[in-house]
Amino acid sequence: MSTHLPLDIDRVRADFPILLREVRPGVRLIYLDSTATSQKPIQVIDAMDTYYRHSNANIHRGVHTLAEEATAAYEAAREKIAHFIGAEKARQVIFTRNTTEAINLVANSWGRANLKDGDLVILTEIEHHSNLVPWHMLAGEKHLRLEFIPVGEDGLLDLKTYQDLLEQHPKLVSFTQMSNVLGTITPTQEIIRLAHQAGAVTVVDGAQSVPHFPVDVTDLDADFLAFSAHKMCGPTGIGILYGKEALLEAMPPFLGGGDMIRKVHLRSFTPNELPHKFEAGTPAIAEAVGFGAAVEYLQTIGMDCIAAHEHALTGYAIERLEEIPGIRVYGPEPAYKGGVVSFTMEGVHPHDVAQILDTHGIAIRAGHHCAMPLHEKLNLPATSRASFYLYNMKEEVDRLADAIYHVKQIFG
């Protein structure tokens, strides 16, 4: 990790107006659910507000001033995001609704065109449903074979089994860069390198990684990368599919409609060029503007700085939770994980933990976190999950630990 200044937590927190909110009288919000969705800084809220107050228009067709401004703002956001992930060209960055839609785009467009009966697709046991179900659906239709890189007791992917699977000549390897339950950061560059050696195309689910540490598609040599704005200080309703240019060029369109076409006749159409080929209909324009502001904001703070801040908090949280009798924390050693701490408490259901923490103003998530197969593997119906972002602080971890003692007290 490159050198960086420590994050100025007071300054960062002042950017997030929601952190001043009381959940109930006298109880200030402690937001530990950024893995589900992050809070939004005033810079993002203002950018969207300004767009609606001054420039709102539909894009790419109008010639009036507002349409020109809206188009420029939308395309400027694409440029910023492309730069943020180290993409060579902005045309490789497709706006989607979210990570889920981005993966569905690959499955439906690239998958339908390139996969056939009996082809092998490799996934992992730690995937979010968004990187499982699109492949289940395609596998049903195309009779694909799905295999999974197992997760070990240590919370890490079993790369030996992966290498064995690669000998069966997979066509695709689609995997997460960071687990939303265990926090495991996968050896993404290595997984991609090995996949390419075996002749497979790679999809990286970056929903949890892109918001939290530097991700560079050129360094990774990723074929596709999917991520969402709302987990990285941006608005809901917008995400990204990055793809290598040659792959995107060769892919058929996904959704049909306006903007994705060059020409339409009564009985035929010619698709538009990249990136518009994959952006049918009026997109989420204000959200794109907000997304652009979000990546600008994150760059101003510095992704290295954010990663280091979260790493310190996570280590501290694991230490505090593990000293509480009856608490079990899941996932790998802090060195291999991001800011996600999933845990269970003996004799108390995760939902009850979350509910009692809420009385302390603490927002955590309880459930299977859209990763049911992983919970089956862990033999747990559910876990409680605290997750951290740039605006969280040590004092909040202490409050979390105090509140967990209160849960123990209630359940005696």
Place this chain on the structure above:
Amino acid sequence: MDDLYREVIIEHYKNPSYRGTLDPHDITFEDENPLCGDHIRIDVRLDESGHVSEAAFSGHGCAISQAAADLLLESIQGKTLDEVKQMNKQDILDMLGIDLGPVRLKCALLSLKVLKAGAYGLETASDSLVEE
């Protein structure tokens, strides 16, 4: 809002009176709340006149869902199936003595949904069974 965890709820969660399974049984049904992974099975025995003589629940879930199941089975002792079919959301909320938001309401109502699906002899349980 520690009210949600009133003593009666913690007590029924930790020391349920109706936990277990019945074999043989006249009615059995199980379902889960996929949102949180709560799973409940309910077995019921009827006497010759068609009244509930014994009932038991098994499975796992949060304090609210487990306490609601225990309270529900306590309340149906001696009832006819027609009376069970008449029960609704409010009956459960009255037994628990708390107000619940939409997410936790699903936990509280799971056992009633399972019981009514069994009473009606349905293939699958639907949320409409427990709506007012």
